[in-house]
Amino acid sequence: MKHIQNTGLAIFLVGLLTFTSLIFIGKYEVTPEILNNLIDSKGIKSELFIDNMKNNVVGKEFTNPFSLSSKIISSLETANETHKQNSEWDKVIWDKPHSFSYEIAKLSGSGIVKEHKWLFWWLTFGLGILGALMYIIPNVIVKGPPGIKNNRVWFNAATNRGWIGWFVFIFLVGFYLLLYFRPDYIVNWTYIVDPISKNISGNLASQWFLYGFLYCVVMTVMAVRMYIKYRHNKYQILRTTSVLFFQIVFAFLIPEILVRFEKPWYDFKNAFPLDYDFFYSWNLDQLIASGGLGLFILIWGIVLTLVIVPIMVYFFGKRWYCSWVCGCGGLAETLGDPYRQLSDKSLKAWKLERWLVHSVLAFALVMTGFTLYAYFSGADAVLGIKTQTIQDIYGFLIGSIFAGVIGTGFYPIFGNRVWCRFGCPLAAYLGIVQRFKSRFRITTNGGQCISCGNCSTYCEQGIDVRAYAQKGENIVRASCVGCGICSAVCPRGVLKLENGPEKGRINPTEILLGNDVDLMDLVNNK
Amino acid sequence: MEHIVIIGNGISGVTAARHIRKLSDKKITIVSAESDYFFSRTALMYVYMGHLKFEHTQPYENWFWKKNRINLKNGYVENVDTENSTLHFANGDSLHYDKLIIATGSKPNKFGWPGQNLNGVMGMYHKQDLEKLETYAPNNKVCKRAVIVGGGLIGIELAEMLHSRHIPVTFLVRESSFWNGVLPNEESQMINKEIISNGIDLRLSSNLKEIISDKNGKVKSVIIQETGEEIPCNVVGLTAGVSPNIDFLKDSNTRTESGQSIETGRGVKVNRYLETNISNIYAIGDCAEQLDPIGNRRPIEAVWYTGRMMGETIAQTICGNRIEYKPGHWFNSAKFFDIEYQTYGWVWAQPKENEARFYWEHESGKKCIHISYDKNTGEFIGINTFGIRMRHEFFDKMLTEKQSVKYVLEHLADANFDPEFYKLHEKEIVTKFNIENVSNIQLKKKNWKRIFKVN
Numbered sequence: 001m002k003h004i005q006n007t008g009l010a011i012f013l014v015g016l017l018t019f020t021s022l023i024f025i026g027k028y029e030v031t032p033e034i035l036n037n038l039i040d041s042k043g044i045k046s047e048l049f050i051d052n053m054k055n056n057v058v059g060k061e062f063t064n065p066f067s068l069s070s071k072i073i074s075s076l077e078t079a080n081e082t083h084k085q086n087s088e089w090d091k092v093i094w095d096k097p098h099s100f101s102y103e104i105a106k107l108s109g110s111g112i113v114k115e116h117k118w119l120f121w122w123l124t125f126g127l128g129i130l131g132a133l134m135y136i137i138p139n140v141i142v143k144g145p146p147g148i149k150n151n152r153v154w155f156n157a158a159t160n161r162g163w164i165g166w167f168v169f170i171f172l173v174g175f176y177l178l179l180y181f182r183p184d185y186i187v188n189w190t191y192i193v194d195p196i197s198k199n200i201s202g203n204l205a206s207q208w209f210l211y212g213f214l215y216c217v218v219m220t221v222m223a224v225r226m227y228i229k230y231r232h233n234k235y236q237i238l239r240t241t242s243v244l245f246f247q248i249v250f251a252f253l254i255p256e257i258l259v260r261f262e263k264p265w266y267d268f269k270n271a272f273p274l275d276y277d278f279f280y281s282w283n284l285d286q287l288i289a290s291g292g293l294g295l296f297i298l299i300w301g302i303v304l305t306l307v308i309v310p311i312m313v314y315f316f317g318k319r320w321y322c323s324w325v326c327g328c329g330g331l332a333e334t335l336g337d338p339y340r341q342l343s344d345k346s347l348k349a350w351k352l353e354r355w356l357v358h359s360v361l362a363f364a365l366v367m368t369g370f371t372l373y374a375y376f377s378g379a380d381a382v383l384g385i386k387t388q389t390i391q392d393i394y395g396f397l398i399g400s401i402f403a404g405v406i407g408t409g410f411y412p413i414f415g416n417r418v419w420c421r422f423g424c425p426l427a428a429y430l431g432i433v434q435r436f437k438s439r440f441r442i443t444t445n446g447g448q449c450i451s452c453g454n455c456s457t458y459c460e461q462g463i464d465v466r467a468y469a470q471k472g473e474n475i476v477r478a479s480c481v482g483c484g485i486c487s488a489v490c491p492r493g494v495l496k497l498e499n500g501p502e503k504g505r506i507n508p509t510e511i512l513l514g515n516d517v518d519l520m521d522l523v524n525n526k
Numbered sequence: 527m528e529h530i531v532i533i534g535n536g537i538s539g540v541t542a543a544r545h546i547r548k549l550s551d552k553k554i555t556i557v558s559a560e561s562d563y564f565f566s567r568t569a570l571m572y573v574y575m576g577h578l579k580f581e582h583t584q585p586y587e588n589w590f591w592k593k594n595r596i597n598l599k600n601g602y603v604e605n606v607d608t609e610n611s612t613l614h615f616a617n618g619d620s621l622h623y624d625k626l627i628i629a630t631g632s633k634p635n636k637f638g639w640p641g642q643n644l645n646g647v648m649g650m651y652h653k654q655d656l657e658k659l660e661t662y663a664p665n666n667k668v669c670k671r672a673v674i675v676g677g678g679l680i681g682i683e684l685a686e687m688l689h690s691r692h693i694p695v696t697f698l699v700r701e702s703s704f705w706n707g708v709l710p711n712e713e714s715q716m717i718n719k720e721i722i723s724n725g726i727d728l729r730l731s732s733n734l735k736e737i738i739s740d741k742n743g744k745v746k747s748v749i750i751q752e753t754g755e756e757i758p759c760n761v762v763g764l765t766a767g768v769s770p771n772i773d774f775l776k777d778s779n780t781r782t783e784s785g786q787s788i789e790t791g792r793g794v795k796v797n798r799y800l801e802t803n804i805s806n807i808y809a810i811g812d813c814a815e816q817l818d819p820i821g822n823r824r825p826i827e828a829v830w831y832t833g834r835m836m837g838e839t840i841a842q843t844i845c846g847n848r849i850e851y852k853p854g855h856w857f858n859s860a861k862f863f864d865i866e867y868q869t870y871g872w873v874w875a876q877p878k879e880n881e882a883r884f885y886w887e888h889e890s891g892k893k894c895i896h897i898s899y900d901k902n903t904g905e906f907i908g909i910n911t912f913g914i915r916m917r918h919e920f921f922d923k924m925l926t927e928k929q930s931v932k933y934v935l936e937h938l939a940d941a942n943f944d945p946e947f948y949k950l951h952e953k954e955i956v957t958k959f960n961i962e963n964v965s966n967i968q969l970k971k972k973n974w975k976r977i978f979k980v981n
């Protein structure tokens with residue numbers, strides 16, 4: 001068994017290495033046709049840019065994406081600079097430089113990867129999946145009979161912030177930086193999923209398709225791990241199946257199929273304010289222009305946030321969204337599960353959490369207010385602040401850096417719910433409802449707690465569960481996503497997630513059940 | 527300001543300190559020789575197994591003590607001078623108290639076995655035992671086999687710990703079946719199977735004769751009394767129960783010339799108010815021995831919960847509201863490898879004269895319940911539940927209200943505490959009871975209002 005696992009690990013690493021090295025292979029040549037098509041489709045009016053491109057880029061062969069990108073961007077920037085100086089505003093190219101460069105690179109690449117897309121799919125995704133499964137599945141036997149087997153978690157360099165953890169951290173952060181800020185470097189990655197993208201949406205793959213596909217693959221493989229690890233626990237099995245379903249069908253397939261039918265890309269489960277650009281003018285315009293479906297989406301999006309979300313939280317707690325439906329939660333609960341013990345449980349962290357997450361919510365609401373005001377009034381600035389600027393800041397700081405780079409990149413360092421705990425504005429909103437108006441709580445089983453600390457340690461949200469359990473007090477916390485792991489790891493059966501009557505949900509106690517009833521009355525009911 | 531000194535920073539001492547702080551402004555000092563900060567002894571196993579780091583076993587962050595003005599003193603108390611109300615420490619320090627609470631816990635039993643002090647022989651109680659285990663049994667290269675002597679809760683935990691590092695374990699149990707002085711035969715058999723299925727070499731009805739040394743004073747093997755068999759091993763775990771850790775008192779009793787000595791038996795003798803024979807000295811937790819046992823309880827109760835309850839109680843007395851220690855209905859819990867165990871009320875290993883029993887076991891052989899009730903009146907007496915979690919509050923209420931076994935079974939759905947979506951067995955259980963007892967109990971549907979006592 002160990003043999004199979006080690007072989008699996010080796011195969012996985014070969015896949016990963018191949019995937020990483022793809023960035024560096026292949027050739028890029030921008031033909032005159034590519035340039036002409038670009039000029040047409042973007043309506044480029046800058047002769048300066050076109051000249052720059054013709055002199056420096058067109059017809060030349062580039063052996064890596066970095067030099068191509070730098071030439072295109074310098075062509076763009078020198079042209080833009082001159083136009084801005086001369087106030088030739090219609091000639092300025094407003095696209096984000098690296099996205100612009102991506103579009104050119106995607107068409108101009110050539111070489112072995114582009115010619116053998118499926119082969120390279122197998123050499124990267126294929127080997128990765130195969131190797132990972134060979135590593136994961138033997139655990140059915142290796143880890144022993146069903147039950148909680150967190151053996152060696154704190155001895156393992158992958159899960160105790162050891163060198164493997166730091167290595168994974170660097171890899172993930174690098175990946176997100178490329179994905180968000182340097183898509184033109186990773187066109188080779190997008191080639192290998194082109195055939196799949198063609199089949200689903202009819203288009204070539206963008207970096208976002210690549211990301212969506214990779215996301216689904218990673219979640220599926222790591223869901224297999226969850227199924228094995230928690231095979232004795234039906235709550236975990238069902239929850240894992242649910243997040244996987246919503247990711248693959250709602251976040252990945254439906255939006256791509258909508259695109260195939262020339263409808264707007266939309267993820268029906270992604271609720272505002274997590275879906276922060278829902279009220280951006282381009283989105284509203286697009287929806288309104290898309291007829292019946294567009295209108296439906298518009299209404300659905302509003303109803304989802306204002307009605308469905310709070311009502312569901314009232315009945316089931318925020319877990320219905322955060323650990324049964326949400327895509328960010330889905331990744332955290334699959335890929336992130338091995339890192340849950342790394343979350344910070346200190347009181348300081350809790351304080352920081354409340355400040356941060358509510359600030360992000362406020363930021364999202366203010367930004368949306370500005371956006372809507374601008375949309376309906378036609379002004380492009382409110383109180384002297386350009387809505388575009390504040391959107392850009394939000395998109396960069398919250399949408400990319402916080403949700404992506406920190407949110408997922410830092411899994412191996414800060415645990416798997418950094419974004420959900422400190423950053424997600426939807427979580428903040430759900431949390432307020434859960435804390436003040438919900439039937440959900442984690443019930444503490446009388447006086448049975450032995451203060452062992454397993455629950456707190458394995459709480460991904462950094463809730464000090466034990467602090468409540470050892471007082472015989474139910475856990476009612478805004479940040480609880482109801483993953484159910486505290487209950488699973490508790491060796492004394494102390495914790496149960498349940499939806500019951502609101503009355504008595506919060507039950508501070510000093511003297512625990514099991515002691516003198518008169519003393520309990522005296523102290524608890526004073 | 528009155529100075530309350532507590533010897534022992536375990537659950538009982540710390541609970542007392544916390545509650546005294548809540549009730550008063552007294553000066554509080556907790557003394558311990560084991561660790562600077564309170565940690566959960568019950569979680570030591572998870573540190574060795576790699577589930578937790580030691581710091582995770584500490585229920586309060588380090589700033590907690592200062593913030594609550596609870597002084598911590600690391601030191602070993604060698605001597606209590608009751609006349610001058612002063613503690614004398616091993617390092618020569620001394621500390622004056624106005625009131626003293628002795629909460630020194632337990633120590634592992636050693637029954638005078640030859641070789642019991644060799645290197646590689648250890649109990650499993652203190653933090654230092656864990657450190658020793660880490661030295662002598664870090665992996666299965668250094669420790670090729672370990673022998674555990676004594677089949678109780680700590681013994682089986684030690685077996686699970688060693689098993690997690692793939693160290694072969696021989697488990698010597700004096701009784702004919704695991705823990706059958708406490709568990710009825712059915713449950714005991716179930717746990718035997720669980721132990722064996724985890725690859726532990728379980729030896730029932732086996733006593734330790736002696737531990738053999740190698741030439742460096744380290745364990746080489748053990749010899750079994752009954753068969754004379756010699757089992758080579760590198761580590762011996764002594765887990766044949768615990769007894770109150772009060773040798774320092776016995777020493778100081780004989781040594782002090784002035785002052786009255788503190789009355790001790792196996793533990794520190796206390797009355798119902800947890801008071802010793804000396805007016806400003808109290809004892810709580812594992813080390814306290816009741817002069818008269820309370821109800822069906824033993825005079826010394828070495829469990830977490832009772833330590834905590836005594837701490838809650840003594841705080842009242844210290845702060846002027848003198849009350850008796852009056853624990854409610856008995857409950858306890860444990861985990862045997864993958865099988866969780868909870869108990870509420872009393873289910874004796876052997877039924878008493880007036881008791882009838884009902885036993886149900888799941889086909890998997892990993893879940894069962896065992897109910898004890900009065901065969902004449904039908905009153906519910908207690909339940910053992912294995913592999914199914916049940917609500918403490920439910921059974922506490924049943925016992926207080928002296929409900930009948932029929933009533934308990936009717937409302938069994940309210941008792942279930944397993945995570946959502948788990949398979950429920952109440953129907954099967956009630957059906958079995960009906961068939962065996964020719965009764966017609968109808969299972970009621972789970973009812974939130976009943977469960978949470980809302981009207």
Ligand SMILES: Cc1cc2nc3c(=O)[nH]c(=O)nc-3n(C[C@H](O)[C@H](O)[C@H](O)COP(=O)(O)OP(=O)(O)OC[C@H]3O[C@@H](n4cnc5c(N)ncnc54)[C@H](O)[C@@H]3O)c2cc1C
Pocket residue numbers: 450533534535536537538539557558559560561567568569570571601602603604629630631632650651652680683771774810811812813827828829830831833859860
């Ligand atoms: C491995 C293990 C698992 C357990 N699991 C469970 C369980 O699951 N459920 C359950 O109910 N119970 C369990 N117990 C029992 C439970 O831990 C004890 O009943 C409880 O910890 C006793 O608490 P205490 O406060 O009385 O004493 P302790 O926790 O023993 O604390 C006493 C402290 O006083 C210190 N001390 C002693 N003498 C001196 C001195 N002269 N000077 C200074 N300091 C001194 C000791 O070093 C120690 O730190 C377990 C015990 C062990 C060892």
Ligand code: SF4
Pocket residue numbers: 448449450451452453454455456465466469470486489490491492493494495
């Ligand atoms: S895991 Fe269970 S027993 Fe341990 S501290 Fe948490 S609630 Fe208490």
